[in-house]
Amino acid sequence: MKTLIFRTIAPTLTAIMVVFSIFVLLRGHNEPGGGFIGGLIAASAIAIYGIAVGVREVRKALVVDPISLAGFGVFIAGFSGLLSLGQSVPYLTGLWGYISIGATKITISTPMIFDIGVYFAVVGTISAVALALEEGDVDK
Numbered sequence: 001m002k003t004l005i006f007r008t009i010a011p012t013l014t015a016i017m018v019v020f021s022i023f024v025l026l027r028g029h030n031e032p033g034g035g036f037i038g039g040l041i042a043a044s045a046i047a048i049y050g051i052a053v054g055v056r057e058v059r060k061a062l063v064v065d066p067i068s069l070a071g072f073g074v075f076i077a078g079f080s081g082l083l084s085l086g087q088s089v090p091y092l093t094g095l096w097g098y099i100s101i102g103a104t105k106i107t108i109s110t111p112m113i114f115d116i117g118v119y120f121a122v123v124g125t126i127s128a129v130a131l132a133l134e135e136g137d138v139d140k
Contacts, residue, residue, distance in 0.1 A: 002052065010052030017045035025119050026112075035115035039122025046123070047130040055135050066131065070124025077117025080110045 021041035028034030050058040062069075081092040089095075096109045 007052045010049055014045045014049040017048070018042050021045065021119075025115060028112075028115050035118030036122055038115075039119045040126065042119070042123045043126035043130065046127045047134070050131055050134045055131050058131060062127070066124045066128035068124070070121050070128065073117045073120025073122070073124060075117070076120060077114050080113035080117060083110050083113075 018041075021038040023038075024033035024041060025035055025038030026033075028038070046058060046062070049061070059065075084093040084095055085091060087093075087095060092110075092114070094109060094111045096107060099106045099108060
């Protein structure tokens with residue numbers, strides 16, 4: 001399915017999906033969403049882009065190997081649990097801190113760091129699988 005219309009709209013659709021996946025990631029603890037669903041949306045965007053332009057172009061656009069991205073995500077998720085051990089509480093206990101920038105308070109939490117790790121792990125894993133399947137496609 002490499003029609004002119006699909007190849008034209010795919011980059012825009014991919015960008016919109018990636019931005020939406022980040023939105024879903026960041027609102028995950030207050031409302032439905034989180035790292036897993038956000039990662040699936042981003043990986044779907046990468047797969048759509050791969051169908052439109054080919055795997056070689058996607059690998060150039062990603063810059064980082066998807067498996068490395070997945071490993072980084074697992075590291076970040078595991079590291080978020082280690083932060084609680086420094087406070088003498090059980091592993092993966094949620095910790096919250098606040099950063100004040102002017103009149104705005106920004107909440108930083110270990111559950112959010114964990115979600116970011118899950119996001120990267122899901123994006124990397126699903127993207128690697130999707131790109132491997134597309135490489136094996138006969139219709140190239």
